[in-house]
Amino acid sequence: MRVVMAEDNALLREGLILLMTSAGHEVAGVAATGPEVLPLLLEHRPDIAILDVRMPPGFRDEGLRAALEARKELPELPVLVLSQYVEETYAAELLAGGARGVGYLLKDRIGRVDEFLDALERVAAGGTALDPEVVTELMARRRDDPLDALTPREREVLELMAQGLDNATIATSLVITERSVHKHIGNVFAKLGLPPSDSGHRRVLAVLAYLNA
Amino acid sequence: MTDVRKTVRQAWKASLHLLTGAGVSLLCHLMVGVVLFTAVLTATVIGAGVLPEAVLTLRRLAGLERRRTAAWTGEPVPEAYEPLTGTLTERVRAAVGDPGTHRDLIWGAAQLLYGMVLLYAAMILWAPALLVDGFWYGMAGREPVALPLITRLADLQARLSRTLLLPSPRARLAERIEQLTVTRADAVAAQGAELRRIERDLHDGAQAHLVALSMRLGLARRAYDKDPTTALRLLEQAQDQAESALTELRHVVRGIHPPILTDRGLAGAVRALAAGSGLDVTVDTGGAEDGPRAPAAVEAAAYFVVAETLTNAAKHSGSDRAEVRLRRGPGRLWISVRDEGRGGATESGAGAKTGSAGGGSGMLGMRRRVAALDGTVQVTSPSGGPTVIEVELPCAW
Numbered sequence: 001m002r003v004v005m006a007e008d009n010a011l012l013r014e015g016l017i018l019l020m021t022s023a024g025h026e027v028a029g030v031a032a033t034g035p036e037v038l039p040l041l042l043e044h045r046p047d048i049a050i051l052d053v054r055m056p057p058g059f060r061d062e063g064l065r066a067a068l069e070a071r072k073e074l075p076e077l078p079v080l081v082l083s084q085y086v087e088e089t090y091a092a093e094l095l096a097g098g099a100r101g102v103g104y105l106l107k108d109r110i111g112r113v114d115e116f117l118d119a120l121e122r123v124a125a126g127g128t129a130l131d132p133e134v135v136t137e138l139m140a141r142r143r144d145d146p147l148d149a150l151t152p153r154e155r156e157v158l159e160l161m162a163q164g165l166d167n168a169t170i171a172t173s174l175v176i177t178e179r180s181v182h183k184h185i186g187n188v189f190a191k192l193g194l195p196p197s198d199s200g201h202r203r204v205l206a207v208l209a210y211l212n213a
Numbered sequence: 214m215t216d217v218r219k220t221v222r223q224a225w226k227a228s229l230h231l232l233t234g235a236g237v238s239l240l241c242h243l244m245v246g247v248v249l250f251t252a253v254l255t256a257t258v259i260g261a262g263v264l265p266e267a268v269l270t271l272r273r274l275a276g277l278e279r280r281r282t283a284a285w286t287g288e289p290v291p292e293a294y295e296p297l298t299g300t301l302t303e304r305v306r307a308a309v310g311d312p313g314t315h316r317d318l319i320w321g322a323a324q325l326l327y328g329m330v331l332l333y334a335a336m337i338l339w340a341p342a343l344l345v346d347g348f349w350y351g352m353a354g355r356e357p358v359a360l361p362l363i364t365r366l367a368d369l370q371a372r373l374s375r376t377l378l379l380p381s382p383r384a385r386l387a388e389r390i391e392q393l394t395v396t397r398a399d400a401v402a403a404q405g406a407e408l409r410r411i412e413r414d415l416h417d418g419a420q421a422h423l424v425a426l427s428m429r430l431g432l433a434r435r436a437y438d439k440d441p442t443t444a445l446r447l448l449e450q451a452q453d454q455a456e457s458a459l460t461e462l463r464h465v466v467r468g469i470h471p472p473i474l475t476d477r478g479l480a481g482a483v484r485a486l487a488a489g490s491g492l493d494v495t496v497d498t499g500g501a502e503d504g505p506r507a508p509a510a511v512e513a514a515a516y517f518v519v520a521e522t523l524t525n526a527a528k529h530s531g532s533d534r535a536e537v538r539l540r541r542g543p544g545r546l547w548i549s550v551r552d553e554g555r556g557g558a559t560e561s562g563a564g565a566k567t568g569s570a571g572g573g574s575g576m577l578g579m580r581r582r583v584a585a586l587d588g589t590v591q592v593t594s595p596s597g598g599p600t601v602i603e604v605e606l607p608c609a610w
Contacts, residue, residue: 054476061476085463085472089485108459111452141491 001124004040005050006031006063007082012107016050019110023117034062041070041077048101048124053083053090064090071097078123082107091134095208099164099201103129118169128164128204135162138211146192154191157184162207166200217350217357224342224360227367230285231332234370237278238328241321244271248318252309261305265297268308268317275317278324278374285371293380293388312384320377331370335363393587400585411465418461426454470513478502479512483519483537490523492552494535501539507546511608514582515539515548518590521575522550522602530554530600548604556598 003025007013013030020027028044031037033056041049049070055062067079071094078101081094091104103123109131110116119129139147139159150158153174160170167185171178189196192210197203244267251267272294279290295311297304308314342359349355380388433447466472474482480502487494506512519537526535532554540547558576580590588606 054472059475064476085467087473087485088489089473089477089481092488106459108456111455137489141489 001025001047001121002028002044003048003050004029004031004044004046006034006037006040006055006066007050007052008032008055009052012052016110019113019116023113033057034066037063037066038069038073041074045074046077048078048080048120050080050082050120052107053081061090064093068093071102077101078126079103080105080120080123080129082110086131086133088134088137091130092212095205099128099204099208101126101128101201103164104134105129105131106133119164122164122166126201127166128201130163130204130208132159132163135159135211138162138208142211149191150188154184154188157181158188158207161185161188161203162211164201164204217346220346220357220360224339224363227364228335228339230281230367231328231335231363231370233281234324234328234367234374235332237274237281238325238332240274241325241328244274245318245321245325247271248314248321255305255309261301265301265304265308268311268314269297271314271317271321275320275378278320279378282371282374282378285367286375288375290375290378291380291385292378293384295387312381316377316381316384320374323377324374327370327373331366335366338363338366396584396587399581403581403585411469414461414465414468418465419458422454422458422461426451426458429454470509471516474509474512474516478506479515480539482512482516483539486516486520486523487535487537490535491527492523492533492535494523494537497536497538499538499540501541501546504541507541507606507608511546511586511606514586514588514606515546515604517582518548518579518602518604519550521579525558525575526550526552526554526600529558530556530598532598544607546606546608548606549601551599551601553599555596556594556600557596558592558594558600558602 003020005013005016005020005027007016007030013032017027017030028046029040031040035057037049037051049067051063051067051070053061053063063083064081067081070077070079075097079094080103081090082105083090084107086104086106094102094104101123103119105116105119109119123129136159139155139162147155156174157170160173165173167178167181171181174181186196194206194210197206248264248267248271251264255261255264272292276292279292283289292313294313295307297307299307338359342363345359346357349359350357429447429451433444433451436444436447471482473485476482477485480498483498484496487496507515523535523537526532530552532552535550535552538547538549538551540549576592583590583604583606586606586608588604591603592600593603594600
């Protein structure tokens with residue numbers, strides 16, 4: 001894959017470039033400030049953009065703003081946003097235009113290289129990757145009966161669905177068969193009163209819409 | 214006809230004001246005498262114990278006149294005294310040295326005269342005033358001229374009392390300095406406590422995790438050749454430790470200065486708080502997002518006020534609706550948070566002993582944080598609700 005990334009911290013930038021090249025991806029361009037991002041994306045038209053939230057010149061949310069602009073200018077471009085901390089508000093802003101090809105992860109997650117590369121590929125392929133911390137916050141906020149009616153296993157499945165994982169990955173991470181994942185998902189949707197939804201970004205949106213309501 | 218009735222009623226009210234003023238004059242007579250007498254006695258040591266009490270009573274009398282004057286003019290008359298505390302010697306010294314005592318004595322001596330004189334003047338005026346205005350208004354149909362003079366007398370009395378009872382600029386400055394000294398000491402103490410808390414959090418949290426992480430990496434290196442399975446397990450543990458350290462650090466950072474405040478300013482951060490509160494919150498940011506931003510400490514205090522009150526509302530109010538309003542004025546930021554819950558939050562705020570864990574201590578922390586910035590917190594929470602928390606923070610925009 002051809003990647004354009006924006007990261008102002010030299011340590012993390014070198015680390016990410018090393019990670020990308022060792023995983024066989026090509027780093028087409030690197031931006032170190034917010035305003036550089038969009039022109040670079042328009043120039044290189046990469047397969048995915050990896051953007052840090054806080055960047056010069058203001059050290060506020062330049063990267064996030066760049067990501068939102070990029071999604072408007074290049075709707076087909078998958079964007080993965082990385083940050084030292086996650087905010088529900090930012091997740092909501094990123095997902096406002098749909099969950100197709102959107103990722104929002106804590107930088108901590110890069111450490112789990114395999115999972116991080118999976119998430120990267122999932123987003124590049126049009127999927128979704130939402131940080132577990134955002135999902136946990138959303139889940140903690142809903143204190144109503146339908147969620148309480150879920151079994152612990154079904155809650156786990158719901159959380160992983162909200163993070164954007166597909167059935168196969170859910171099965172692997174919970175060490176159960178895909179068949180039982182399928183069954184759990186059926187139960188979750190029935191208990192929450194949601195129409196059954198196919199795998200992928202539409203399902204993520206349905207689940208998030210429910211959690212956000 | 215109504216006009217003249219109003220004038221008569223007004224003159225009557227003025228006369229009552231003058232009458233109570235004369236009553237105060239009589240008490241002045243008594244108090245000035247008592248204070249001077251105890252002052253003389255103090256010189257012979259016997260009266261020393263009584264002097265501070267006598268001065269306090271004189272202050273109370275002056276306070277009564279301040280309230281009376283404020284009621285007549287509709288304008289509060291501020292007071293500023295040195296506190297009479299400590300040992301007897303200190304109290305006597307403060308009582309004698311306080312410029313407020315001197316001003317009170319001067320006022321007492323003056324009121325003694327003008328209180329009486331003005332009442333007599335009013336009493337003498339009444340009969341001729343009624344005659345003159347009866348003729349003037351009744352016969353000639355002109356505006357009454359003599360009766361309003363009685364009101365002027367009461368005005369004069371209030372003006373004299375106000376002038377004499379207003380604390381001198383020096384006394385007011387002294388009081389302000391006193392207040393600033395206290396709030397600054399609080400601010401320094403609060404900052405010290407905050408630094409210690411951060412130090413402890415880092416020491417027990419992230420630092421400990423990093424030490425453990427480093428240890429596991431060292432062990433993994435030793436085991437690498439002979440026992441790769443163990444090495445792998447140690448590496449996994451090391452990664453867990455690294456993640457825990459990062460989580461801890463994020464937590465500490467949020468406690469120091471929430472990153473979203475830096476990113477989005479107060480209005481944006483408050484909206485994010487509202488969205489994440491689990492309540493249906495109406496946010497009215499007023500003009501808070503226009504123009505330059507408030508100082509970081511003020512924004513952080515405002516943020517923690519909203520965070521704390523929304524958390525309390527979600528936990529204890531029993532309501533699922535709340536309203537947050539921000540307003541900025543010249544040199545001021547106002548925050549008000551209102552919920553339609555069951556109320557009764559004042560006790561937990563003041564006493565911090567009700568069952569609601571965190572509610573009380575959180576409220577106390579909030580008060581300290583606001584007071585350190587020279588701001589004020591007002592909580593109204595009658596039983597049955599609604600609970601309204603209003604905070605005012607001074608700041609240069």
